Amino acid sequence: RQVSNTLKLLAKNPSMPELRDLESEWEVHESDLKAANDRLTALDSQRAAEQTSLDEQSKTWSATAAQEPAEIPTELQQSIAEVRASILELQKKEFDARGRILLAQTQVARAQTRVKSMLATVRRTRESKVERVFVRDGLPFWRFSLKDFLSGNWVGNLMVSLESDKDDLFVFAAANAEHFFLHCLSFLLVLAGLRWARVKIKAWSEQEPVLSRTLSILSAPVSTALLLTVFLTPLFYTRAPVLVVVGLAALALVPATMVLRRLLEPALYPLLNALIVLFCCDQMRQLSVSQAHFSRVLFLLEMAGTLVFLTWMRSRSRVSGHHRLRAACYLLSAIFSVALLGNLLGYLELSYWLGDGAIVSAYMGVFLYASLEVTSGLILFTLRVPPLSLLASVRENRHRFRSSVLHLVRFTAVLLWLVLTLDSMAILAPVSDFLSSILQGHIVLGALNFTLGGLFSALLVLWLTGRISRLSQYVLELDVFPRFQMERGVDYTLSTLMRYLILMIGVLFGLAAMGVDTTKFTIVAGALGVGIGFGLQNIVNNFVSGIILLFERPIKVGDLIQVGEQTGLLKQVGLRASVMRTTEGAEIIVPNGQLLSTQVTNWTLSDPLRRLHLDIGVAYGNKPRDVIALLLEAASQCGDVLPEPKPNVLFVGLGESSLDFRVQVWTKRSTTYPVLQSDLLLRLYEALEKANIEIPFPHRTITVDNWPEQEKSAPAGSATETP
Structure with a gap:
């Protein structure tokens, strides 16, 4: 049935999003069959081992039974015969089981062949549609008459299509009843959590006005819970029919617009209303995709209405001073104009490619922006409740933590929006291949040979290592070490050594990400030895002196010391130099070697x-x-x-x-x-x-x-x- 439905859909000239969903569906089938084949192979190996063991036991007992009857008592001979019969029966069962496994493997192999064939067909269709984007694949719109449009029972065909979608919905609901129950339960749990969070935020917002934005989001708990629950849909369903997808899309867009209406200024409300209208028209067109003429007319009306609305928004943004909105309206107007003109001239693939891609991109943008705002409010709330609120490092730097996490979430949202947009336009794979070819380009610097992607990976690893090292040092100093009784300066030594250890591990991982051959380090070590012998004595001396200061601790961070004529507090012991702050407020950089080689007065040593x-x-x-x-x-x-x-x-x-x-x-x-x-x-x-x-x-x-x-x-x- 799945094969026939796929062939029928391919015969109806499906759109890019439909082909993308169809390809994802067959990829899931391919993955499931591969997993099933792996399980059957493992089971067959287990049965084969058991059969080998039974064969060896059968040989042993056969050799025992082959001895002279006079040497074996009658009772023992009877027991040997019973054991041999049991082994023979087990061998037959194992043989039958392996036969059933072999039959199942044969069936799985045939199914894999069919799935690979259908997946290749879908991919070829999708690639051919991408290749024919700039090819005229239809008649100009004015070549059609009203008779051509009304010919055929398109209303009846539409009802048949809806009936087929309804049957798929019932089959899907019967197969995923448990998942549907868990999805609804997650909605109720999220709703209860949001209501509880709203009470807490309302009490805190009176003291901190920065929480008012979060309170406005939580004031609509049902919409926010729907938005978050729809975001979790991939965890519950792998492949949903058309009607389920339409329903989930509506559940995502409506609460997203309701949440955004609480955050955006009233001048942007018409944009949200237009997205809802555009969504309804687009879903009607998707349901009638089997009726080519009717779907084409709907698409033209959709593009024309959108252009009229964007023109009105441009004039309104010129008055209100929203320059970014005005620029976005110009860009979208250009895209929808090309889509409208292409459809009128007969370039159907180009028009659908641009129009559907822009619409899906707008949907994803609104949904992700609303999700980002909700996530921002939840992050701020999470930092104010246990267990995070019990950490001193979080309480003292709550805004810094929130800012760092939000930057990461925003970057992830933008990256996800870009990936979804490219995927909806069926150009994600070509763009990925192009970027991969660039990142795999080799860079040769003397004896070093690495790729551009390896360099980016190394820089990313080093950046993450630096952030993790600073975070670990901060958490240790504020939340871990105060819980233990330590001598003054021991905590700074341990946190500094931990930071250096994390940085060293990050450097090693960075070099591994670059693909640097570790055998080249012998050359580097030799060059380093020559450099130390000629010009790096002071640097190495200061580095070793810093390590000695951290372990021996003749002076510790926070000590009042006097070096020469300068007196001040020791603020930091670094790898090469230490920082001392005088009573006048000046910060003096003192090389570590000088702190060990000259007389230093420590007023607070013991x-x-x-x-x-x-x-x-x-x-x-x-x-x-x-x-x-x-x-x-x-x-x-x-x-x-x-x-x-x-x-x-x-x-x-x-x-x-x-x-x-x-x-x-x-x-x-x-x-x-x-x-x-x-x-x-x-x-x-x-x-x-x-x-x-x-x-x-x-x-x-x-x-x-x-x-x-x-x-x-x-x-x-x-x-x-x-x-």
């Missing part, structure tokens, strides 16, 4: 404690013990001063003008010690001022000899104070 000391002098006449008690009390009240080790005040000397004291305190804030120093000075000064303790100026005593005669009346030896 602990973050740091001691500060301030020298203070007070005027003579104050009691040192009272001053010490006052300074200790003021220092202890400073917030960042640690109680243990205790603050200490030392009486360090008798100065020329003051009693000198040294205040010593400890703090954990090594990186902000200048702030603590300022705060401590303020508290000490306020305490001394409150106690009326003077901080003296330096005093000098000057003795003047040989004073001039005219000034001898002045007291001799007077002294002055100068600061």
Whole structure:
């Protein structure tokens, strides 16, 4: 029946999409028969092994029975005879089973021959239609009269065609009742999930306006669930009849337009309405494809109406300022004009090829765009619920994750739209062959010989490896390592080594994708050795020093270090150099070799404690013990001063003008010690001022000899104070 239906369809001059679906159907049959043949072959091999085992057992028992009867007891002889009879019976069963398997293999082989023949016929028909695209294969439209159009019982033929499609629908429904039930169940589950998600999003959208777009999508849960369920159709059905395809297409287009009406501006609503009307006309034409004249008239009316609508949209977009929409209208107008003109002139294949291809492309574009918007909202929702919301890496970079995933989804949607468009126009295989021939072109650089496709594959592997390495390092640092008790710096070492390991594996896979021969690495290693001997000593030294810093960890990321006259926080230990950020905000690049070969002061190697000391002098006449008690009390009240080790005040000397004291305190804030120093000075000064303790100026005593005669009346030896 399938063969006869295919031959009838081929005799009716089917369209490109119908031939594509027919070819896919026979490819499924070919795949099923191949799988069946593989199963029969495996079963035959198993039966053959069992038959061989039975033959060996039969020989053994026959040799046993062939011995002298006097040497074997009567009871044992009877048992041997029974065993031989059982083996003989099993051998007959195995022989019959192998005969049935051989018969089934013969039938499968005949079916494979028929399927290959029909598949070759369909492919030849499709290729011939592609070759005859620019050939006039029909009469001009004005050659037909009304009598030719009305001749024949086209209404009756249409009803017969619909009856045949209805019978196919009943057969399909009976064979896929379980799949249909699962499809409906998936719709109900998706609908329930969307309703639950709508409640959650509605509560969150009041705090984050960015969720309003997602809420508008989930406000139509039935349409969104239908859209997602139709997207899952290939998981439930392999090949559906015409009426099922039409119904699924309607279920895809209607909810897609309803979802898009909530997202697009009102100026684009007529475009969605026109797509629905165009879909109805197109499906009517597909159902009447057996009636050539009627289908041709419908196609002409469809193209003419679309051109009128696009002209109106162009004028409207000129006023509203939608330049991209206007450009798309110009492109579609050109395609539909060529299709209309070709049909009028008799170039039927060309007109159907362009018209149907543009219509299918528009359908796929609307469906995928609506699916993309729904997917965007679901991704945003998924990032806000467990288990992803429990990850710190997701909570702190939710927008970055969403942006990265959406870029991937958009790229996939555009690629899928392009593939479906080319496939609907029956040029996917030629385009794929053309691109394959380009990608298989060889590039020779000295001893290296690789293809352009291998180069693209290597670049893709390296890009993916870089993204995966950064993601793994980020997840380890925020979600994995905080759950374990580790010494400071160990987490950075492990995450950095993990990143280098992933990058190294990516480089090896990239080279393998390029098809680089690993034996060539001996030449590279020799050249590298010569380069190291002459000019790469510093680079290798810094690289090895970086590895030593990661494993030995004399300095760790986050340490406050001093290199020469520069002091700052160590921010990063790289392969060649490390980055240090000073208190002034400058970032200094320090080679790793310098960190190992020169003296480096690490203020936070074993602990973050740091001691500060301030020298203070007070005027003579104050009691040192009272001053010490006052300074200790003021220092202890400073917030960042640690109680243990205790603050200490030392009486360090008798100065020329003051009693000198040294205040010593400890703090954990090594990186902000200048702030603590300022705060401590303020508290000490306020305490001394409150106690009326003077901080003296330096005093000098000057003795003047040989004073001039005219000034001898002045007291001799007077002294002055100068600061």
